[in-house]
Amino acid sequence: MHAFASKVCRFLTNEDGPTAVEYAVMLALILVACITIVTTLGQSAKTTFTTVNSSLGASSGS
Secondary structure (H helix, E strand, O other), rough: OOHHHHHHHHHOOOHHHHHHHHHHHHHHHHHHHHHHHHHHHOOOOHHHHHHHHHHHHHHHHH
16 A cells, blocks of 8 residues: 555656646747747748749830
């Protein structure tokens, strides 16, 4: 019985599980932020290239 109680106490005081969960949550948040930033920059770059392309097309067509 003492061995069981010792294992339960060790399990409750062990911080490996919660630490791994915290790292997983931080990783997920970082990935969401990176995806959002890349998507936003991609749309901005697309708009810029479209504007430049339109300006060059209008200039060379005249």
